[in-house]
Amino acid sequence: MKQFVDVICLYQRSGQIKPLYILWEDGSRYAIDRITQIVPAASLRSGGMGLRYTCRIGSQQRYLFLEEGKWFVERMPIH
């Protein structure tokens, strides 16, 4: 599932965009502790293509995609 999210970003002097927080739909706010990789990639799971940020959020690792100016995450299917 493709879940578009609000993101608070830092626009750096170098021109890079660094996402800092992901705002979830229930109002909670997740700080991105580290970005370990930024690559162009497709998301087969949620259906999209853009820049993929590999983010460490607490102890979890999640992909955050920037696609045509919008941010989305791959929503985990509920088992």
Added chain:
Amino acid sequence: MERVILHCDLNSFYASVEELYHPESRGKPIAVGGDVDARHGIILAKNQPAKKTGIQTGEALWQAKLKCPDLIIYKPNYPRYMLFSQRVRGIFHDYTDLIEPFGLDEAWLDVTGSGIYGTGEQIADILRQRIRSELGVTASVGVSFNKIFAKLGSDLRKPDYTTIISRDNYRQLVWPLSCGELLYVGRSSQRKLAENGIETIGQLAQASPALLRKLLGKWGEMLWSFANGYENSPVARYDSSEIVKSIGNSVTCYRDLATEQDLDIVMYVLAESVASRLRDHGFLCRLVSISLRTNDLLCFSRQMTVEPTNLASEIMKAVRELYRNNYHWEKPLRSVGVRAGKLIGEESGRQLSLFVDEQIRQKEGRLERVIDDIRSRYGFYSIRRLSTLLDQPLSSFDPKGEHVIFPESYF
């Protein structure tokens, strides 16, 4: 030095992009098709599961639905396909600057001088891997020593394969294939060849060039050289393919054209658009061609040379002459097109005619420019020819404004 040419073909391009964006339909038969109501209702692309049910590109949506009732049909999203196409070219550019696009989903690359990235095969594999991971679609790549065999190679195994056609193996790989697989062998050439016992590319290669010339004219010899691997045209640099060689518009009408009046209305709209685009680019054309497609999808085109012009009225005169001489209404027409070729610059000078009143001509030129002006300010439909109002739905399309994609020609 032996050239290393790649031909990269994005597999069922439109359908793959839609499949990526609709993960819920992945693995199910899907197709991309035009708008049923506006009668552009044909299959433009299909994915592998849809292919297995026997659906063919170009057939009507209802025919496809008969073969596969579960078929999911998506409307084409051209801006998205263009974006993907640009991204793919961006990837190509990391390895070579010699890129010749062939439509949105195919391109030739000359990687002869790209040795630091590996051999042709290695680069082909890298390209496939990157296209798969970065864009989520697949490509098949042919690697060879000329463009024709590279293209054949990319068709040989798909999706997501690299096929190498070398001087050592082309006889085994290429020669057993049917002539129809070769670029520019269409239905009628294939039939003519078959009537003379030439069914495979190998037989074509071993036929005498003189015979082929007799059968197919100068194309015959060209096909013979294709079959033998003698083709050696360079991969055009990316920028140079942007040079305009011809300007054309075509349309599939909302209903079949049954009379000369119908055809005249539609052709006039097309001729106006072509003329206006010629003026925008500062060109005169010396060739006018029309293409007609009947409702059983038989297609043909006819052309004639004209005095250099960019006037709709003069292009239309040629168009009328062409269809009156060449079409006798055996079948209603489904889609039609007008194309202006052999372009020269507007400023390059023109032989004045003794038999045409130049003053009237210049007046017409000014008139058409004023129409261009009015349209660019107030919209396409703000000023129209009275004759196009005879059948409003038929003439209500703006080929200039709606024109997005130019398929590029090989030559």
